Amino acid sequence: MSGRPGSRRRLGCLAAVLLALAVPAGGAVWLLRGELFHPFGDDRACAGSDQRLPETIGVRGTPLPSDASDVRYFTRNGSAGVSFRSGRLSDYLHSAGIVPEGTDLFDKSHGSVGVAGEPYRLPDGLCGPGLRTPVWYYGPVDGVSVTVERSPLFGDHLRFPARAVVTYTFD
Template sequence: MTAYREEDAGTPARSRRWPLLLGIVALALTVSAGGLVWLFQDELFHPFGDVRACEGSDVPLPVVIDPGDAALPADASDVHYVTREGRAQVSFLSSRIPDYLHRASLLPDEAPLFDDRHGAAYGLGDGEPELPEGLCGSPLRGPAWLYGNDSVAVLVERSPLAPDAFPNPARAIVTYALP
């Protein structure tokens, strides 16, 4: 006959607690991870894995976006785009809008920024927002000026304080046909 020791009595109960504790910890981690994925789903799951792409886009744009054969300004930030039915709309912030307009051949070098021969006032009041359907990100705010040719249209914020200047940086929305 074997002798019964007091320390053996606690062993089976302790060994049964480990799987239960591990199950509770695993459940808590799973619920936490699921909650974080749900909370940040917009930041985690972008179309084509591109953080610039807005939901509903049907084709990805290249890393260097070049509507009208002029790449977006080097300082472009807060870039977002939506593509559908062979067209793209790209929204961005930049302090180099005049340079972009010249490179895209929308504004001759010698022309003033707000020349009626090369653009037109766009119907937005001061501070009034404009964000085309499907395009995500921050909206463009009025007043605004529209430049364009047969292949590209550029809508740009105009400074509400200085009527002959853009704010620094200015938001622009470029619309063009995809190749």
């Protein structure tokens, strides 16, 4: 019986030491969780991104629409893929020069329809929700390509709100 009280005391000390180490480690993980799980501490950045994009992401000098939500991006070697959802995509496509002002969004001289029945795949590295089909492809126009969700009922309209994927190169 003389060995039992000493081993209990050692177990108690070991438990106290482990608790003393676990609390600060857990607190550090909690404080740095954004830094640990997202590149640059930016929850919009997908794993593997090599450059942080600014808070206001702009493509060809045009910022994403003011109502853009669920924004995700992936960067690699001077190129970026950005995914977002917006109810103002037609304005964005015109102001970014992807579709010339006054031109119909689904003019075949500026884009093409996705293959019916084929699911859209996000560009390699880009995370987040994918686009729902049917989709429409624009570009590349000056190094910018855009894919948007079309309405499944009205082929000459976008979904509302619609998700878009923009790929481009930057300096």
